[in-house]
Amino acid sequence: LAPSHSGARRWRRILYWIPVLFIGLLLGWSYYAYAGQLCVVSMENIGEQVVCLIVYHLLFAMFVWSYWKTIFTLPMNPSKEFHLSYAEKELLEREPRGETHQEILKRAARDLPVYTRTMSGAIRYCDRCQLIKPDRCHHCSVCDKCILKMDHHCPWVNNCVGFSNYKFFLLFLAYSLLYCLFIAATDLQYFIKFWTNGLPDTQAKFHIMFLFFAAAMFSVSLSSLFGYHCWLVSKNKSTLEAFRSPVFRHGTDKNGFSLGFSKNLRQVFGDEKKYWPLPVFSSLGDGCSFPTCLVNQDLEQPSTPAGLTPAIKNLEGHQFPSKPLRESQSHLLTDSQSWTDNSTNLDKGKVGKKDNLCSFVLKDEKLNLMVHVKCDLL
Ligand SMILES: [Zn+2]
Ligand SMILES: [Zn+2]
Numbered sequence: 001l002a003p004s005h006s007g008a009r010r011w012r013r014i015l016y017w018i019p020v021l022f023i024g025l026l027l028g029w030s031y032y033a034y035a036g037q038l039c040v041v042s043m044e045n046i047g048e049q050v051v052c053l054i055v056y057h058l059l060f061a062m063f064v065w066s067y068w069k070t071i072f073t074l075p076m077n078p079s080k081e082f083h084l085s086y087a088e089k090e091l092l093e094r095e096p097r098g099e100t101h102q103e104i105l106k107r108a109a110r111d112l113p114v115y116t117r118t119m120s121g122a123i124r125y126c127d128r129c130q131l132i133k134p135d136r137c138h139h140c141s142v143c144d145k146c147i148l149k150m151d152h153h154c155p156w157v158n159n160c161v162g163f164s165n166y167k168f169f170l171l172f173l174a175y176s177l178l179y180c181l182f183i184a185a186t187d188l189q190y191f192i193k194f195w196t197n198g199l200p201d202t203q204a205k206f207h208i209m210f211l212f213f214a215a216a217m218f219s220v221s222l223s224s225l226f227g228y229h230c231w232l233v234s235k236n237k238s239t240l241e242a243f244r245s246p247v248f249r250h251g252t253d254k255n256g257f258s259l260g261f262s263k264n265l266r267q268v269f270g271d272e273k274k275y276w277p278l279p280v281f282s283s284l285g286d287g288c289s290f291p292t293c294l295v296n297q298d299l300e301q302p303s304t305p306a307g308l309t310p311a312i313k314n315l316e317g318h319q320f321p322s323k324p325l326r327e328s329q330s331h332l333l334t335d336s337q338s339w340t341d342n343s344t345n346l347d348k349g350k351v352g353k354k355d356n357l358c359s360f361v362l363k364d365e366k367l368n369l370m371v372h373v374k375c376d377l378l
Contacts, residue, residue, distance in 0.1 A: 016142075016158045020071060023156060030214070031060065033207035034183055041204045042190055052186050059179045066171040066279040070157045073165040075140075076148040076287050083131045084108055108132060113289035116246045116256075134288040136163075136257070138240055148287035151238045163287035166238075167268050168279045170229055177222040183215040236264035257292050 034056060043049045084092065088108050095101045105123040109132045116135045118124055124133040129146045133139075138150040140160050149163035161169045190199065191212040199205040232242060236257045245254035258264060267290075269275070270282030285291075 033211045037204040037207040063175040069168040069279040070172045075160040076164040173226040180215045180219040187212045
């Protein structure tokens with residue numbers, strides 16, 4: 001890079017920290033205003049003072065911890081197996097586009113658990129990183145990298161929100177919302193006193209007023225953002241997927257990764273409930289491959305028309321449904337690395353278990369149809 005180019009990039013990197021600095025300063029001021037000016041200076045009741053200070057510090061600590069983890073957890077990038085080999089890159093350079101280009105990519109992606117495609121049905125490939133994009137992975141133009149299960153690039157944390165820190169981001173939203181609601185609720189009576197001239201004429205009264213305004217304003221914006229992300233988690237969607245549904249081999253499927261409410265929740269928060277409220281990593285999977293609900297509807301819902309019975313019938317009768325079912329990878333579900341290389345016409349031997357899930361993989365080479373039926377053992 002030319003010196004002026006790298007200089008501009010360095011300046012841009014510094015500028016990206018301004019929103020984080022703004023939140024940091026706001027948080028520092030809110031600590032001084034709430035703990036110092038409101039609790040210590042203005043509250044007269046000792047009991048109220050102690051309870052407010054304890055709850056406040058607890059929320060403050062959780063807020064700072066989850067915010068810190070969201071900012072400083074590095075986003076995860078696709079593993080080595082998704083990168084093209086030197087020979088494959090050379091071949092691609094000779095065939096910049098067209099059918100041969102796609103053939104090279106298809107061959108390279110043969111053993112990879114990639115089930116999503118571009119809008120035109122092609123293999124998702126990142127020219128910039130020279131790799132085959134895993135499902136739910138996107139290239140971030142700010143980070144200039146491919147980010148696993150990318151949600152969005154967040155300027156308020158100066159980081160990409162994705163597989164590695166999505167849980168931290170959700171907790172950051174939740175604790176910052178609780179922090180603002182708590183401040184607004186406990187500050188309200190002093191805020192009213194301000195307008196009815198019930199407060200002594202000190203500088204504390206202005207801190208109390210601004211604190212209420214700021215807390216109420218942030219509560220409104222945070223609750224809408226947090227509500228939106230709760231909905232996304234319940235549907236197992238990323239922000240990017242909410243705007244553009246993922247395309248599978250059989251077509252677009254807006255609920256392609258949804259496994260039903262409780263399983264969707266566990267995908268982000270993990271199986272152990274004691275870790276749910278803490279910003280420690282507990283999400284399920286490796287970020288490169290994701291289980292999907294394959295039989296049209298959520299398996300948890302009894303209204304599922306296909307249910308388990310037709311799937312088992314298929315398994316026994318070796319008959320495939322005329323309409324392709326929802327496909328999936330199953331690194332999370334099967335123990336085997338790959339099943340696509342199997343030369344037998346019908347392979348129903350690969351059965352894997354994880355998280356109380358059982359997956360059967362059937363493959364018919366001639367029809368080039370793969371039915372991946374997953375059923376809940378419980
Ligand atoms: Zn990329
Ligand atoms: Zn980014």
